[in-house]
Amino acid sequence: MGKIWGGIILISAIYAIFTGRVELLLDGILKIPDDSFAFLTIIISSTVFWTGFMYIFKEVGIVDFISLAIRPLFKKIMPNLKDEEAINYLSMNIAANMFGLGFAATPSGLKGIKRLKEISTMPEGVASDEMITFLVLNTAGVTLLPTTVISIRKSFGSKTPTDFVLFAIISTLCACIFGLLADKLLRRPYKDDN
Amino acid sequence: MTISILLIPCLLVIAIILALIKKKDAYHAFVNGAKEGLSISLEIIPSVIAMIAAVTILKSSGIIDDIASFLRKVFPRGDYFAKITPMIFFRPISGNASLAILSDVCKADPDGLICRSASIIQGSTDTTFYVIALYFTSIGITKWRHTLKAALFADFVGILLAVIFALIFFT
Numbered sequence: 307m308g309k310i311w312g313g314i315i316l317i318s319a320i321y322a323i324f325t326g327r328v329e330l331l332l333d334g335i336l337k338i339p340d341d342s343f344a345f346l347t348i349i350i351s352s353t354v355f356w357t358g359f360m361y362i363f364k365e366v367g368i369v370d371f372i373s374l375a376i377r378p379l380f381k382k383i384m385p386n387l388k389d390e391e392a393i394n395y396l397s398m399n400i401a402a403n404m405f406g407l408g409f410a411a412t413p414s415g416l417k418g419i420k421r422l423k424e425i426s427t428m429p430e431g432v433a434s435d436e437m438i439t440f441l442v443l444n445t446a447g448v449t450l451l452p453t454t455v456i457s458i459r460k461s462f463g464s465k466t467p468t469d470f471v472l473f474a475i476i477s478t479l480c481a482c483i484f485g486l487l488a489d490k491l492l493r494r495p496y497k498d499d500n
Numbered sequence: 501m502t503i504s505i506l507l508i509p510c511l512l513v514i515a516i517i518l519a520l521i522k523k524k525d526a527y528h529a530f531v532n533g534a535k536e537g538l539s540i541s542l543e544i545i546p547s548v549i550a551m552i553a554a555v556t557i558l559k560s561s562g563i564i565d566d567i568a569s570f571l572r573k574v575f576p577r578g579d580y581f582a583k584i585t586p587m588i589f590f591r592p593i594s595g596n597a598s599l600a601i602l603s604d605v606c607k608a609d610p611d612g613l614i615c616r617s618a619s620i621i622q623g624s625t626d627t628t629f630y631v632i633a634l635y636f637t638s639i640g641i642t643k644w645r646h647t648l649k650a651a652l653f654a655d656f657v658g659i660l661l662a663v664i665f666a667l668i669f670f671t
Contacts, residue, residue: 307594314554318561327562334560341556342549345603349548350541354534359515361533362526366518403626409536416638423639432643433636438650441635445592445651446658447626451507455619458603464610468504473665474623477658481625485654492646 352457360405360453369410373401383443383486387436392421396440404450415444432496442489446482450475544596551597555604558586577667580613584663587618592628592655617666624658 322331363369377397380387387393395418402411419437426434452474459467519526558564564582571578583605590597602622606615628651636644 310593311550311554315557318558318563321563322561325562325566327560330560330562331557334556335553338549338553338556342552345552345600346541346545346548348603349544349599350538353541354537357537357540358530358532358534359512361536362515362519362524362529364533365524365526365529366515366522368518407533409540412634415635419635420639423641431641433641433645433647437635437641438645438647441632441647442650442654444635445626445628445631446654447624449623449626451511452619452623454599455602455622458599459606459610459615459619462603462606462610464606464615466504466611468507469611469670470616470619470623470666471504471507473620473662473669477620477624477661477665480661481654481658484657485650488650488653489646492650494646496645 348457348461349454352454356406356451356453356457357409360407363405364402364407364410369398369401369405369407372404373397376400384436384439387422389421389425392418392425392436394418395421400443400448403444404448406449406451406453415440428496435493438493439486439489442485443482446478446485448475448478448482548596548600551594551600555586555597555600559604580617580667583614584617584621587621588659588663591621591625591659592652594630595627598622598627613666613670616670617663620662620666621659624662625655628652628655 319331322328373394374397377393380393380397395414399411399415399418402408402414419440422434422437422440426437428434451471455470456467516526519529564586568579568582571582587598587601587605590601598618599622602615602618605618606612609615628648632644632647632651636642636647
């Protein structure tokens with residue numbers, strides 16, 4: 307990330323200087339604090355509100371319920387995983403992510419993958435099949451309500467800030483399915499090269 | 501799009517009713533969750549400002565606009581792809597950067613095609629590189645095997661669908 311960040315600033319600044327846009331560039335740079343403030347106001351208040359709201363779903367047991375409901379699905383996509391403890395943590399992680407509760411999802415995800423390591427039959431430092439499948443599932447990022455995006459659009463005066471939600475859910479579900487397919491197709495028995 | 505209008509009010513009602521049935525204090529749950537939300541938000545402020553900086557400089561350099569107007573001459577919708585490319589590029593790398601880009605493109609026209617495309621893209625996948633690195637580093641995995649390929653393929657499908665949906669339904 308560091309290299310990309312520096313690279314973008316460098317290329318943009320040099321480009322602006324050579325195309326005679328130095329004043330615009332300076333104006334942009336001086337606007338960064340102001341832009342950041344406006345952006346952070348939305349991001350922070352949106353995260354605080356929506357995390358609070360979604361946490362109600364956790365308190366009343368909906369997140370646990372979803373986590374239980376997706377367990378059979380887990381057993382289908384990871385047929386070799388018999389460890390109940392691992393399945394509990396991993397399904398909890400996916401369920402919490404669905405509700406945008408990152409702070410609740412990450413700890414259970416980390417515990418889950420640690421458990422996967424304990425039961426892994428792979429050599430030290432090598433990802434097991436289950437770890438890979440879990441991360442593909444996780445990075446596909448199935449979220450039911452992209453709350454931050456809605457808040458940002460609303461703040462700029464969008465008349466229909468939620469109009470994209472359905473398309474986002476369909477896209478993320480398809481991404482998830484195709485990711486799992488790719489995982490199955492790319493999987494080869496691991497051979498130690500050393 | 502009645503579903504997308506009803507979704508949030510219904511969630512609200514369901515949450516409160518469930519709290520009543522389960523005899524849980526919804527207000528306390530909200531406040532506790534909100535506290536967690538606040539502490540996450542405070543942690544990400546420095547990296548968010550760093551991303552805003554990069555995106556603002558990129559934008560004021562005019563480089564994206566120049567590529568967009570060049571591509572518009574080369575093929576129809578060329579400018580669309582030039583404007584949405586930063587979003588596609590950054591989505592798997594940094595959630596803060598892609599949100600900063602989304603905010604930038606939505607500022608100009610919050611109900612426009614580019615903003616809507618960026619919105620679907622943001623929701624279509626997660627920050628792949630970051631998540632994989634976080635989890636594998638936490639347990640000392642150095643040989644990732646095909647993790648990145650499969651996860652990036654998922655991103656590709658999600659983003660491709662997002663663009664197709666936007667072009668079909670929001671043009």
